[in-house]
Amino acid sequence: MKLRSRLFSKLVALTVIGAIAAAPLQIANAESNDGGARPWMNTSQSAEKRTELLLDAMTLSEKIDFVTGNVNNNYGFYNAPIERLGIPALTMADGPTGVRVANPEIQDKQSTALPTPIALAATWNTTTASEYGDLVGNESFNTTHNVLLGPGFDIARLPWGSRNFESMGEDPLLQSKMGVAYVNAVQKYPVIATAKHFLLNNQETDRFTVNSIASERAMQEVYLRPFAAAIEKASLGSAMCSFNEINGTPACENKEVLTTMLRDQLNFNGFVMSDYGANLSTAPSANAGLDLETPGDPYGFWGSKLMNAVQNGEVSEDVIDEMVSNILYQMFDKGLFDHPAVNKQIPAAEHGAKAQQIAEESMVLLQNKDNALPLKADSLKSIAVIGPDADNYATVGGSSLVKPTYTVSPLEAIRKRAGKGVEVKYAAGTDPISTADIMNGPSAIPSSMLSPVDENGNVIQGEHGLRAEYFNNTNLEGQPSVVRTDGQVNMNLGFYNYDGLNGQSSKLTPVPGDLNGRMSARWTGAIAAPQDGEYTLSLSSFGSSKLYFDGKLLIDNKGEKVATEKATLQLKAGESHDVRIEYRTDWTDGDSDFGGLVRFGWEAPEEVTDSKMQKAVDLAGKSDVAVVVTRTYESEGYIDRSDLDLPNNQEQLIKKVAAANPNTIVVQMSGRAVQMNGWQDDVKSIVQAWYAGQEQGDAIASVLFGDVNPSGKLPITIPVDEHSTPVSDEKQFPGVNGDAEYSEDIFVGYKGYEKEGIQPAFAFGHGLSYTTFDYRNLKTKAKGNGQDSTIEVSLNLRNTGAVTGAEVVQVYAGKLPTSVATPSKQLAGFAKVELKPGKQQRVTVKLDPKAFSYWDENKKTWVMPSGQVPIYVGGASDDIRLTGSVAVKGSGK
Structure with missing residues (x-):
């Protein structure tokens, strides 16, 4: 599959998400169009029985249509309803940071923009996570959606990850507790929560093709745990498999992950959908445990291809029945048949106030x-x-x-x-942040140092930036489709430039979407340094970029991959020099995930300040x-x-x-x-x-x-x-x-x-207050053994400052009594407590037995060693106030 088309599939999905009729299909306990009864609509029956009855009534063709996502103007990018049987559409909405409404007929596409999930995790408050999930579930249902594509359970493995904001942190226990509260609250409504991305989807760079290689132990102890918790404690309805490969096999056709781990080990009874365009096969994905294919390249791998696979014996009809049953069960269990989503105006002020509190x-x-x-x-x-x-x-x-x-x-x-x-005045200080600032490389040259030229090449006095000419071809040929002044040469098109997707500063004028693929551009004008000194000019680009300085080629960046080329010059203050930048999306592989990507950057002496x-x-x-x-x-x-x-x-x-x-x-x-x-x-x-x-x-x-x-x-x-x-x-x-x-x-x-032994700038769990807290009198106790253990600590917490404040009491387990390598410190439990000045409270924290265990790859189970385990209690992983130990009775050595 071509990478460009895989990206385009994702873009199509994002663009049309939620594009559904304002009133979803209304379903009642009624008779079908042919006059036959619909016994599965009897709400006195169990979800299992209703699923069985409906499955028996479906033809093979209807079953395959049901599990195959589709793109159409009425129902967006997911499977349409089957009206003969009264099966409603799954009306999905992206949702990690609020409900992304894409249908302009639904409340002008508006909903409450919440703090991102990483911010939610920073509250360390499961009650707040529940409030967050309640708000998202409410708004999903009241904007005609019955499936929420969230929360994100991807561990923030990389400090620089561009999608860390969707994560609930780097620790699996924190993610688990916050995620369980979130999912439970969402699914109080007739809305199915979808945990994503399953599994090892921890980077955006090369995300369509990267092979994530991890041990079974790492997957079990770190990356699976939030999903496992949401399945066990929140009846998670759906999971989304990812683009990447997992130990050499694409995630959406990885039977070890989707069936052995997710179904057999974690007892998941929900359904697995693919990320948009992430399914790369027909029979392998169906037999591995994928239940719902979302649209792919350009029409996906299921539909008629899946029907052929059944007819030629590559996929059994029992497998198809299991897929359909997994989806239908969740639709019945979560109330989607009986309570159709509605279009009810969101109370903006009320929900905004909740967003502010979070x-x-x-x-x-x-x-x-x-x-x-x-x-x-x-x-x-x-x-x-x-x-x-x-x-x-x-x-x-x-x-x-x-x-x-x-x-x-x-x-x-x-x-x-x-x-x-109080006089409050504002100064920007720098140019606005743009989508191009996600790219590495030196910062863009400030607009104040640049002057555009007119169509005759004359510098326009009093204006800042460069004259920009954009072409719908890769050779700067013909008349440009767009001519304007750009403050900076700092461009990132393609995925980041589709209408409604970029999220960049409203101060910036986006480039028209028809330039998101193959294009070229020219910027011309003059540059003047603010002070004398040695300056390094640079071009960062994917695709070839050239800088002409006073008519001479100064930088020639071939752009075969995202890279930066530099040149150093001595410049005098105020002295004007002609500059021309030419850029082409002439990728050597003939195809790419990227759109136009280029930045004209600089590195200046420390003392230099632009105007x-x-x-x-x-x-x-x-x-x-x-x-x-x-x-x-x-x-x-x-x-x-x-x-x-x-x-x-x-x-x-x-x-x-x-x-x-x-x-x-x-x-x-x-x-x-x-x-x-x-x-x-x-x-x-x-x-x-x-x-x-x-x-x-x-x-x-x-x-x-x-x-x-x-x-x-x-x-x-x-x-x-x-x-x-x-x-x-x-x-x-x-x-x-x-x-x-x-x-x-x-x-x-x-x-x-x-x-x-790496010292961070700020440790996990760190956060100051306008008051102070005192920790005293630590007690520990444990009973039971193995994963059935009950382990808890208690302590006295006092607010020793002058204002009311809340403290997160964090409890960490130390190295385990085993020869197996275990962390010197890992989060075992936490509690958030608010106290008035001078007040004290006895705080009890129940600890997770998994923090006292490790995954045994040979036995395929959690093992808790017996013996004394150090206990560390404090306000951060590097701010330990109390130490002790607890004796645990394990399930192995």
């Missing part, structure tokens, strides 16, 4: 020198708010992009909260406090950054602002780790705000001014830099010759940092 609880106070936070409005006269999108709504791209019912920017909220007595940044620095220097709001761009697609840098000159912005104002606070909006070692010591406070949804502004302001005491804790480890992680080897990421080796094995995230 966002406030998710904020993590990483650093707070000299108690710089909270801000006190009555003692401030001026605040500088700085950042490229501080006055805008920052969100993600891809299938998680939600069209919000309304938005509140950080600038708007800070102004409102500061009040009339836009200088305005921000000047504003900061004359303000009492500077709040720098930074952000990344993240999305599903085909790229993970392999560095942890802030894009588009934002690191330089922080340094310059901090030098001008010692009272600098950084608010970081991202779903992944960001490198801070270049500026962390220069700023007073750092708030990890994630992508906090449509109420991000109010949530940020509430934390900055102390209306809310931050209680978020990191669900990931933030490393010092990309070289200081347990997964920094190229063989681990992005992989070599198509193989990504999970050689860190079970030592994922903080377990790997501790094993390798």
